[in-house]
Amino acid sequence: MVRVARSLNPRIHIIARTRYVTEIPELSRLGADVVIPEEFETSIEIFARVLAHYSVPRSEIERLVDQIRSSHYEALRSGDGAGRLSLGAVAGIPQMAVERLRLPSHSPLVGRTLAATGLRTQTGALVLAVGRGGDEIPTPGPQFRLSADDVLVVVGQPAQLRAAALLVAGKGVAPAPQ
Template identity: 30%
Template structure:
């Protein structure tokens, strides 16, 4: 019975553990919290144009080392007590504090900071930090690291200035090294990678799905897929021009048309569809399914 009761209470305890702790240890919690704020205030009061670095895991520590080398002032906020203790004892400007709390950000001189960077991958925690930051400082650039692009729009809508997905950046880095190895000029490689980032990774959004890919999971992680539709027999699309088919109204893009052994990228609207053409579409799975049905039956 005790085991069953503890299992049933577990979700409640996890959800409200912070509030329960505050209630049971009201005085000590208040004092400790104030002490944390005072420490951050004392260490940050002379800072200006500094970076507020949220999260001190592997990514956060890597960023911090670059800031050290650049000799740029910063303050780090993290919620892992052991990590903060180790780093602080080693002389690092790392403090225990919830960056989603207004009082902690004010203690870190959010209104005098130059940039905020959020380096952990917890989407909901990141969203809270962005919202709190924007209430206090509407203009500060907020740089956000994510695992993938599944929440890009939400993060931008709440006030993120730039969002860097791990999956895309690792792919860009790998491709950049490859291009340099095959003899591409560094200036061209730099220009290409810069353009991809300026376009917010649009070129990397859609992928060919494999047998092991879960469609629902892919839908959440990626913007969409790439799918080739073979036009043959008595399909509606045969004989029509692309502009007349108006596939954009289905929220899909015609990436290419493969005719025989020739693939034509970004075909013009004047292109007339022939029997045995492959129309290469990109978009969300459900939109591609609707567009394919239209190409078949009209």
């Protein structure tokens, strides 16, 4: 569809929506000017609301959201840390960052719901999305059950992210059984 539209009108501005981030490069190659993946848009909205809650100026929030989108959501999907989004320069939020934490099979969080893990209450880190297999689950609810090898996309200050990493690795305070 994108290729046909571009061939019919080379000057048309094409905005494409896709379910998966992995389709962005192909749609761009075919001629889409903007590709919006629904996988991460909900996570970005939550991220923006977290920043607003911490009184970050709207202009800074918009700049950061634009940065995420212009990088094709790399900050939310990079597994090697290269996509880390540093928010240290944002007024009101000292050194906030987004990180991806892989859930090892031995983690006490495996098989638990997000609510039962105590991740938010014990560490202060907020789960924006969960990667499972090749899929990204944006804004998982409190009843979302974690599995081994899930990749949690979390936002928080450095100490919160360190505490979350310890909890995920099974080296922090384990949640009560449920």
